[in-house]
Amino acid sequence: MSILSKMLKNKQKKRQNDNYRQQQDPQKPEEQVILRSYLDNVSRIKGELGNSTDLVFREFTICQHKGTVVYIDGLADEKLICDFFIESLSDEEFDSRQEPFQVMADKAVGLGSLQIATEWNQVFDSILSGNTIFFLDGYNKAINVETKGWEMRAITEPSTQLSIRGPKDAFTETLRVSTAQIRRRIKSPNLWLESMKIGMVSQTDIAIMYLKGVANEKIVKEVKERLKRINMDAIQSSGHIEQLIEDQAWTTFPTTYHSERPDVVTSHILEGRVAIIVDGTPFVITAPAVFIQFFQAPDDYYSRFDISTGIRILRILSFYIAIIGPAIYIAGTTFHQEMIPTTMAIAIAAQRENVPFPAFVEALIMEVTFEILREAGLRLPRAVGQAVSIVGALVIGQAAVQAGIVSPVMVIVVSITAIANFSTPSFAMAIAARLIRFFMMGLATVLGFYGVMLGLMFLSIHLCSLRSFGIPYMMPIAPFNLRNQQDVFVRFPVWAMKNRPKFISKGNMVRTGENQKPGPKTKPDDQGPKGES
Structure with a gap:
């Protein structure tokens, strides 16, 4: 009986502690809540990140309230933070009746997109992604501003897929630069982009791009599910993604396609395929892939x-x-x-x-x-x-x-x-x-x-x-499909390739209008121009 009574007392004590935490914050555990003292928040960041030497803390005062700016040197745009925000705070006088946190938020809007962070997970993810966090004394929330400003490689000519008449730009290791190159070529509201993070340690940014209404919804859903099933410490390259989402591991043939050319990836998206862009690598994956696709070069279409x-x-x-x-x-x-x-x-x-x-x-x-x-x-x-x-x-x-x-x-x-x-x-x-x-x-x-x-x-x-x-994998050769033979062994003229591949796209199949065959649309006159005999 003594053991049973002891167990009941422990359960009751635990229930009381849980009720106390819920009264403090009914939705978040105590260890996830941002503290009101900005000094305590700074101490926790230093403890969690090992007091790293690239962590930067800049204190400021606004409306007689002290605060601090936290960012990582090399990932955030330090010049923008110092010139635009900190100097403006130190030079401007504020009315003491103004709400300090709102004043700070109004000032920080000019830096970039702004969010209010209320959990520590948001704080750490943002700092390690190149954003800047603003703490103000007396508030259990923080301002998260996007200030990414690391060095990036310039857009250069492709090194592995050369083309004589095609574009000379290639993807880079920066995710947003790669997605912008596709956006430049497809200016349609139906081009959807969805983002996620993969890698428990690396937290690598992944972007999925596809053409809504053209791509097969089942394939899009399957791509998302396979990406969500990935459970690894780090994703360093798109090659890791390829090996983790392919249908058949025991084969020497590639079952997904990768390219560093934006025009190639754009053409695949227009056919109904899904593009997977991985931050940190210039090669973009497109799926699904078929055998004949690996023998198609960019110059075939130019x-x-x-x-x-x-x-x-x-x-x-x-x-x-x-x-x-x-x-x-x-x-x-x-x-x-x-x-x-x-x-x-x-x-x-x-x-x-x-x-x-x-x-x-x-x-x-x-x-x-x-x-x-x-x-x-x-x-x-x-x-x-x-x-x-x-x-x-x-x-x-x-x-x-x-x-x-x-x-x-x-x-x-x-x-x-x-x-x-x-x-x-x-x-x-x-x-x-x-x-x-x-x-x-x-x-x-x-x-x-x-x-x-x-x-x-x-x-x-x-x-x-x-x-x-x-x-x-052998579509449209096996099983044989006569309607989809326009771009297999024989590349039909552009004006004759009227429909998208049916085995890939299940939405809008038409991609070329009627009467696109080149040539004069009106019959020439039997006689010469006026004034000629």
């Missing part, structure tokens, strides 16, 4: 349709060369010599006479060597990296041929394969081809051309099984 169609077909052909180029050589020289023309077979046999390795080992040596050179060229400084890639490939290739380690034909095959891989517009898809190439080489070594065909069949089945936010 050039004539016949030229764009030919170049796109060449890219797709180069992609398959990058996958099966060495495998075809291995299968032909190892198992199917009868399929090679006699003159060529004799030449290849004569070149490989002094090579001590089978075709697979020969190809593996050259492919691995070339991948090492390519990776070294990327990691070294730009001026040195290009020289290492070019000189290294020439010197090592020539030396390997003279030493009899590889044949000249193998050097040609590996070079053509590498050049074909570079023609893929998307770097993510090009990396997938590089990995699949080794898998195809292994199948060709064991089964010859039958292995190559088996690998291509497995690859096709795998691609058809993938999804991107519920959309089949």
Whole structure:
């Protein structure tokens, strides 16, 4: 009985404490309430943030009430705060009958957007985001003013997705600059933007942009739910987001698209896709993504349709060369010599006479060597990296041929394969081809051309099984949709692309009006101009 009575007393005591806190502030626990003494608030900020040296506290007096300004040096615009607010407070005389907190709020409005903070979570989030907090003695609330003013990189030309006729601007690491670049291109009230913070420690700002009435509401909802399910300490790049929201993790193919070009992201939004912008990275994610999308370059839409169609077909052909180029050589020289023309077979046999390795080992040596050179060229400084890639490939290739380690034909095959891989517009898809190439080489070594065909069949089945936010990855090829073939292998003229892709957009499908075909709209006169015979 004594234990039971003790438990009842503890519950009663706890209930009394809870009732007391609710009387002080019925909606907020005591530890979340901003204190009335500004000195106590300053002490708490110093304690919570470890008395960091970049924390700035500036005291002021207004209507005989003392207060303090709190911000982080480097994140907030210090010159704006000092010149516009603190100096104006010290120079101006106020009537003692005026309400001090309202006077301070009226002054702070000129700095930027203003909010009244009543909880400590709002205070810490705002300070760490570059805002400024104003405390006034005697008030259990604070003024939160947006004064972000950190250094940012200027808008420059894209470094990974170059274009001949397209715009020369690229996204930056600043979220608001990136969203403004999209706003400049789509001046529509239906372009909606929603923001959230992801990362328990980093509190990274994420923005979702889509065209209301054009984007599929189910896809928009699915994107939001997947982002809200992310539970990590920090999000440092859009690459983290890609890995956490994709449909299929065990695949080398990218199921979301990323780009640093505002015109590319804008065109995707206009088709009904959803853009995910991550603060701190210049690459914007768009979803859903389909396979053929990774072979579409910006210049396809700035050039004539016949030229764009030919170049796109060449890219797709180069992609398959990058996958099966060495495998075809291995299968032909190892198992199917009868399929090679006699003159060529004799030449290849004569070149490989002094090579001590089978075709697979020969190809593996050259492919691995070339991948090492390519990776070294990327990691070294730009001026040195290009020289290492070019000189290294020439010197090592020539030396390997003279030493009899590889044949000249193998050097040609590996070079053509590498050049074909570079023609893929998307770097993510090009990396997938590089990995699949080794898998195809292994199948060709064991089964010859039958292995190559088996690998291509497995690859096709795998691609058809993938999804991107519920959309089949091979749409509109498989399942085949005749109406959506306007921008697949053949790029139709701009005036003929009247509707948006039906498998992406479920709203307003029409994007081109009637009678947009170029040419004279009226018949020319049979006779010449007046006055001519």
